[in-house]
Amino acid sequence: MQDFIHDKRVYYSPIEFAMAYIGGTWKIPVIRALANGPLRYGDLKNAIPHITDKMLNTQLRDLEKKRMLTRTTFREKPPRVEYTLTERAIQSMPAIEALEAYGRKLMDWEVEGIVEKGD
Amino acid sequence: MQDFIHDKRVYYSPIEFAMAYIGGTWKIPVIRALANGPLRYGDLKNAIPHITDKMLNTQLRDLEKKRMLTRTTFREKPPRVEYTLTERAIQSMPAIEALEAYGRKLMDWEVEGIVEKGD
């Protein structure tokens, strides 16, 4: 395919472009945590093991900029902030599930020590 | 899920583990280039735009170590070396295709400037 330019960056394939949206260590965990409905910052942090404030913040800002989620502030006492997935993010689910299925297969192979034809 | 330890590294999910096998800029391009059958180093380099010798080598060694492909040397004149995908790599195709489909969707959305509900 031809190169695709977006936001001053060059992508050599649709896959590379998709990776900009769901790649990295934390984007998929964040998307999955929000899959069943909006969550607040604190809930999100509790739902994602090992994530630090810095990484959660960085990822939330980046995902918002990429229009993968929206940030809604409710003027309550105390103020409440909710994060909600957009259609863009919801559409990534099939790819995420395919990745997970493949990851499970790889893990099973490692654990069972299976050696296939060609190894 | 519980943490998964492999080769002295900790993985928090099957997805993270899958990414170790097909993540990064060059692993998927290499796997796809070999999808229709074995290729030699030079053919591989020609088939993958923009890749440098260093990155092609690094990825071939890494993929070989992860048993995603095999390296076969034919004692001919001049010597010939062929790279062939293993079953592990072939099984990654569904995930790769799902990623590509999602990437194309994202590209279309960017180009068409479509704004979905929630944006």
Added chain:
DNA sequence: CGGTATCCCAGATGATACTG
């Protein structure tokens, strides 16, 4: 509660040149 601000490092990637 819901974040920001710094500083820092390792590993991934790139540029360039060289070799059996």
Added chain:
DNA sequence: CAGTATCATCTGGGATACCG
């Protein structure tokens, strides 16, 4: 043909501390 070697750079992520 099929690689290695070196050096430079860029960026994700961690540690730590602070703020309205």
